[in-house]
Amino acid sequence: MEKKHATELAIIANKVRKLALTGIYSAKAGHPGGSLSIADLLAYLYTDVMNVDPKNPKMDNRDRFVLSKGHTCPALYGMLAIKGFFPEEDMKTLRKTNSYLQGHPDMKKIPGIDMSTGSLGQGVSAAGGMALAAKLDKKDYRVYSVLGDGELEEGQVWEQAMFAAHYKLDNLTIFVDNNGLQIDGDIEKVMNPNPIDKKFESFGWNVVVADAHDFDSLENAVNIAKSTKDKPTAVIMKSIKGKNVSFMENQAGWHGAAPNEEQYNTAIAELDEIIKNLEATL
Numbered sequence: 050m051e052k053k054h055a056t057e058l059a060i061i062a063n064k065v066r067k068l069a070l071t072g073i074y075s076a077k078a079g080h081p082g083g084s085l086s087i088a089d090l091l092a093y094l095y096t097d098v099m100n101v102d103p104k105n106p107k108m109d110n111r112d113r114f115v116l117s118k119g120h121t122c123p124a125l126y127g128m129l130a131i132k133g134f135f136p137e138e139d140m141k142t143l144r145k146t147n148s149y150l151q152g153h154p155d156m157k158k159i160p161g162i163d164m165s166t167g168s169l170g171q172g173v174s175a176a177g178g179m180a181l182a183a184k185l186d187k188k189d190y191r192v193y194s195v196l197g198d199g200e201l202e203e204g205q206v207w208e209q210a211m212f213a214a215h216y217k218l219d220n221l222t223i224f225v226d227n228n229g230l231q232i233d234g235d236i237e238k239v240m241n242p243n244p245i246d247k248k249f250e251s252f253g254w255n256v257v258v259a260d261a262h263d264f265d266s267l268e269n270a271v272n273i274a275k276s277t278k279d280k281p282t283a284v285i286m287k288s289i290k291g292k293n294v295s296f297m298e299n300q301a302g303w304h305g306a307a308p309n310e311e312q313y314n315t316a317i318a319e320l321d322e323i324i325k326n327l328e329a330t331l
Contacts, residue, residue: 053331055264060327061131062092066293067320068127072143072150074313079143079152082303084124086228086261086288087195091128093267094193103133106160110190113179115164117172117196118226119153120305126150126159134161170203172196173223177209180221180281191275194223199231201242207252213281214253221281222274226261228290230301249283261288294319 065088073079095101099112116125123143130137142148149158153167163179166172176194183190200206213221225245233239242248246256255277260266267286274282290304291297294316308316 050265050268056327056330058092058096058264059089060324061096061128062088063293063320063324063327064131065091065124065127067317068130068137068140069123070294070308070313070316070320072123072126072140073307074310075141076144076152077307079123079307080120080305081123081294081297081308082230082290082300082305083118083121083197083226083228084127085292085294085297086290087121087224087226088124088127088292089262089264090195090224090226090267090286091124093264093271095128095132097268098271099193100190101132101161103129103161106134110188112190113163113176113192115172115176115179115192115194116154116166117176117194117223118169118200119166119172121195121197121226122150122152122154125154125162129159129161132161135159169197169200170205170209173200174205174209174212176223177213177216177218177221177281180213180218181216183220184216184218189220191220191222192218194221196223196225197231198225198227198229198236198242198245199239201225201245202240210249210252210254217279218281219278222271222284223281224284224286226288227285228261228288228299230290230299230304232301232304234301246283246285249285253280255280255282256285257282258285258287261286262292293323 069084180192257270259270270284297303
């Protein structure tokens with residue numbers, strides 16, 4: 050990937066982080082840690098990879114995206130807003146009464162949302178169903194889904210792993226946000242899912258390990274997924290919870306806590322500085 054374009058993607062990702070934090074701060078509730086860790090992936094998928102149209106959110110041949118870890122929807126909402134699905138200003142209505150932007154994605158109310166999610170394990174299962182539907186209907190759209198590493202504790206994740214491998218869903222790519230932390234702390238201490246890559250391989254998946262914050266690594270993973278036949282692909286994304294906000298990085302306490310005014314201002318200032326430095330290199 051050209052360095053200039055990677056820089057442009059990084060700027061988008063940090064704007065996504067700003068919007069996510071603005072929504073969470075305005076709501077006084079939400080999940081910043083995991084929202085910040087997936088921002089780079091969202092920037093890459095929605096800018097370079099997925100066939101979507103903000104003017105026609107339900108077009109038949111669109112690529113599908115399912116945020117299985119639905120609690121990190123502030124990042125997805127931020128990306129959709131930047132893409133033009135709805136106004137960025139609406140992020141300040143997150144979780145408020147009568148707002149269409151609630152604490153988990155709602156496909157009936159939010160343009161650009163392909164599946165309502167929240168109960169962990171169900172989103173990635175729906176993504177498998179979408180991929181099978183594409184095969185049955187002889188459609189060429191692809192399905193992408195993001196789940197958390199803590200979400201791997203859900204048995205339903207492994208049911209869909211069997212399902213996707215059995216039906217050879219090579220049009221399905223899932224990304225495991227492997228930041229190592231869940232609401233109760235270190236995933237290895239709560240319920241160790243490792244080795245994640247070997248487990249998906251044993252279920253018959255193509256597996257790629259990638260850096261969630263390196264666009265060349267993400268591009269390589271997606272290219273491998275697209276070229277793989279007769280197997281779904283699981284991308285194990287090594288990520289940093291709370292990425293690019295110094296006091297949130299690698300802190301399980303920021304899984305589901307909103308920043309106060311001082312913390313919010315500090316976080317936005319840090320992200321603004323990152324964006325400013327990136328823009329200076331263009």
